[in-house]
Amino acid sequence: MKAVEAMLNGSRRDCARLITQVENEHPKAKEILREIYPHTGTAHVVGITGPPGGGKSTLTTRLAEAFRAQNKRVGIVAVDPTSPFTGGAILGDRIRMKSLYEDEGVFIRSMGTRGHLGGLSKTTAGVVQILDAYGCDVIFVETVGVGQSEVEIVQNADTVLMVLVPGLGDDIQAIKAGVMEIGDLFIINKFDLDGAVRAKTEIEMMLATDQRRKAIPLVYPVTASMAGSNRAEGIEAVVEGIIKHRADSVENGQWDARRKAQVRNEILYFLRGELEAILKKELDRWELEKVYQRNQSPRERGEEILRTWIEEGRHGKKD
Amino acid sequence: MENWKKHLQTERKRWEETIVKKVTDRFPERKETFVTGSREPVERLYTPGEGDDQYLDEIGFPGQYPFTRGVQPTMYRGRLWTMRMYAGFATAEESNARYKYLVSQGSSGLSVAFDLPTQIGYDSDHALAAGEVGKVGVAIDSLADMERLFDGIPLDRVSTSMTINAPAAVLLAMYIAVAEKQGVSAGQLRGTIQNDILKEYIARGTYIYPTQPSMRLITDIFAYCSKEVPKWNTISISGYHIREAGATAAQEVGFTLADGIAYVEAALQAGLDIDEFGPRLSFFFNAHNDLLEEVSKYRAARRMWAKIMKERFKAENPKSMMMKFHTQTGGSTLTAQQPDNNIVRVTIQTLAAIFGGTQSLHTNSRDEALALPTEASVRIALRTQQIVAHESGVTQTVDPLAGSYYIESKTNQIEEEAFALIEKIDELGGAPRAIDLGFIQQAISDAAYAAQKDIESGEQIVVGVNQYQIEEEAPKDLLRVDPAVEIRQVKALHAMKADRDQTSVEEALKELKAVCQGTGNTMPAILKAVRTYATLGEISDVMRDVFGEYEQHVRL
C-alpha cells in the first residue's frame, strides 16, 4: 500500500491518515495492520494510568521531553472518554503538551474511547502499532483515569506507570482493590502538596504486603508541574526507572512473556469479537419461548445451543 | 414580632390563593418560572422577610460595618464616583492623545489598556507579538514608551489605573520612574494596578509565571508600596473577567472573594500586617443587565468582605474592612447587531453600578462587540455616566434601593450562595488549588454553556440577536489599528536599544536575577533595571528563566 510505504519512509501526514483508518475500522484497516506488522515490535510501549486529577498529561509531557533529550523519537496516544449520549468527546490532553508541539520527533494523537470500556479505545492497540512502525522508540499511552477499569492497559504496554497524587486518601483505598497490582512503577505526582510523604509511605506499605508481587516496585516522588527554579523533580529518576524496567524484564524473561501474552490476547480479542457475531446470528435461529416463560433457565438453554452448535454444526434446531 | 410574621404569611397565602389565582386562572403569567440574568428563580412578590429585625447587624449605616449600604457615609452627595474610561491602543503617542481628550471631556481618572504582548511580557519584536502590537491596548516596551505615554500629564494630579497583571511590578516601576523625571515623588502617586494573577489563570489568560512566584511578586508589591507608594492601590481583585467568562452573579462574588482571601493569606504569610495592606486592597466588578440582581450583588460583596476581614482575618482598622471597587459595564452583554442598542444596555448597567455604590466606573462603548471604540463612541459612553450623575437624581441619597424587599432578599441570597462557594474552595485547599484542579474554571464554563443554550432556545431574549432582528448594513467608521504601528513600534524599540548604555542594562538584569533566585523583595531591582531602559521583555525573560512559566488548567 502506498500510504504505508510513505509512512514507513517518514511521512507524518500518511501516518496520521493511517491512524484515522485504523481508528475507524475502515475496510482497509486490516490490510494496513497486516502490512505494518513486520515493522513493529521495536518500540517500548509505556502505559500511563491512574485516577483523574493526577496530572498524567503533564507527567507524560515531562517524560517525553526527557526522552527527546536522549534523542529518542516519541509517540503519545492520549485517550479521553467519549460521551455515551452523543458520541462526542472533548480531547484536551494537548493543552499540557505545548512544549512538544514544534518538535519533529514527537507525534501526538488524541483518541476518544468511543464506547469502549477499560480506559482505552477498541483500536488503541492498532494505533500504537502504527506509531511503532513509524519509528517511535517510546510510545506513551495515556488512559482515561477512571480508577477501576484501567486493567486493559497491562495488556497493551510493556511498562505501566501508575500515577497517584497526595490527598486522594480514599481513592488510594478504592484503587488498591483491583488496580494496585498493575503498576510496574508507582509515581506520586505533585509531591510538593501536603500529605505527600504520608501518601508515599502508605503506598509503599500497600505494595510491600502484596503477596502476588515477586519484587516490590519503587515509588517515585515527582513534581511534574513545577517550572523555573523549582523545576520538575524526579523525572530523570522515572526515565531511568522506565529504562531499567525494560532491561530487567528482558533479563528475567518478563518482557517476552508479556509480549507473547499480548499477542495471545490480541488474537483472543479478535476471536471473541468474531465468535460473538457468529453466536448472535446463531441465537436468532433458536426458539426461546420456554425460557421467556421461565420454564427453562437461560443457562440451560445456552448449554443446549452450544452443544448442538459444536456437535452438529451451525444449524440451529427449532423445538 | 413573631405573630406579625405569621400573620403576614397567612395573608400572603390567602392573597396567592384568592386574588392571584383569580387572575392567573384567566390570564396565566408570561412564563411558568421567572429567572434573573444569572438564571436564579425570582418570586412573584417579595414581602418583609427573615432577618429584617437584624437591620443594624446586617445592613446598618453607610460608612460603618458591615458597609452593606456603602463605604462612605455620604456617598455621591459628598463626591461623585471617578469616571474612568479604559483606553489605549497603537503607540504611546496615539494613546497619550486619547487620554488628553478624555481629560478635556471630563474624565476624572486615567485607565491604561496595554496590548497583549505587553501584558504577557513580550517586547514588540518577539515572534509571538506578531500581529498583536498595539491592537487591544498600547504597546509598552521600555521606560521610553512610558515617558511618551504620560507626556504632558502631571502624575501628581491624576489617578491612573493600569490593567496589568503578570508584569505589574515592571509597569508600576516604569510609572514611578516617569514620575521621578517629572519631579513627582512616589509618595504622591495615586492609582491602581490590577495585579490579580489568580483571575488570569481562571478567566483572562494573560499569565506568565507559575502560581507561587506570581504570588511572591504580588506580595513584594504590597510590601514595597506600603512603604514607598502609600497612596497606591496595590491590587484590584477582579470579578469582572470571571463574569465575562460566563459566571453567574453569585459566582462572580464567591470566586473573587476566594481570590481575595488567597491574597490576604499570602500577604500574612509574607509577614505583612493585615491593617497595613488591608486598606490598599481594591476590587473590580462587572455590571450586567439584570439591574436589581446586580445592585444586590455589590451590596452582598461589600458585606461579605467586611465580615471576612473582621471575622476571618481579625482586622481591626475599619478601612481594612471596606470594600472599594471599580466597575465596568459588561462587555459580553454588548451585541454586534444594532449596535446603538448597546447605549441603552450601558445605561442600565451604569445605574446598577451607581445603585450598588461603586467608587469608579468605566462605561463600554456601543461598538465594542465589533472593534476598539471610536472617539465618538467613547464620548457617548462617558456622557452616559454624566447624565446619570447630573440628571437622573439617583445620586441625591445614599443607597436608595435599600429596604426594597426584593433587593434585601436578593442580597442575602447572593451572600449565602457566594459563602457556600468560598466554603467549597476552602475545602479544596484555597483558590490556587481549586484553580489547579479546574474546579472554578469548570463551574464558569458550565454556566457559560447554560447561558448560551438559553439564548438559543429563546428562553433568554437578546434584543436584536434572537428577536427583533433587522437587515443591517455592515457598520462603518470602526477604529482600525494600522498594521504600520507594529513596524514603527519595533523600529523605535531597536533605536532605543542601540542608544542605551548596554553595560548598565546587563548589570541591572544580573542583579535582578540574583534577587529572583533569592528571597528578597524584587521591586527595587526591577525599578533599577527599568531606569537603565532594560525592556519589559528582557526583564520578564530573566524572571521566566528563574520562575518558569504557568501551564493552563482547563476542564471542559
Place this chain on the structure above:
Amino acid sequence: MRPIRVLVAKPGLDGHDRGAKVIARALRDAGMEVIYTGLRQTPEQIVRAAVDEDVDVVAMSILSGAHNHLLPQVAKGLKAEGVKDVLILGGGVIPDTDIPNLKTQGIEAVFTPGTTMETVVSYIRSNLKRDLRE
C-alpha cells in the same frame, strides 16, 4: 459513520476563551470529537496539531484583532503540508469588512458575535470536505 474531528484552537496571545469553550462543548454535544489546544497557539503549532490529529475541521477563535495576520498563516501552513481537505473556520470579534479578504486567503467561513452554536454545527456538517466513510 465515523465522528467528525475538529481542532478548536486559540491563535495568538488572546486569553478570552469563553467562545472557544462554548463551541467545543456544542460540537461535542453534536457528536463530534473536539481536540482543544488551549491558549496561545502559534500558526505553526495549529498546523502541526491539525496534521497529526488528522482533523476534518480547524476552528479558530480570536478576539484580539490579530486575525488578519494569524488566520491566513494557518491556511498557508496547511497548504504547505499538502492538506487540502480541511475546513478552516474563524470566529470572534472580526469586522465584516475583513471577512472577504480572509475568505480569499482560505478561511472558508467567519462567525461573528451572536452566531448560534446550531449555525456552526450545521455549517460544519454540510461543508465538510472529506467523506466520513472514506
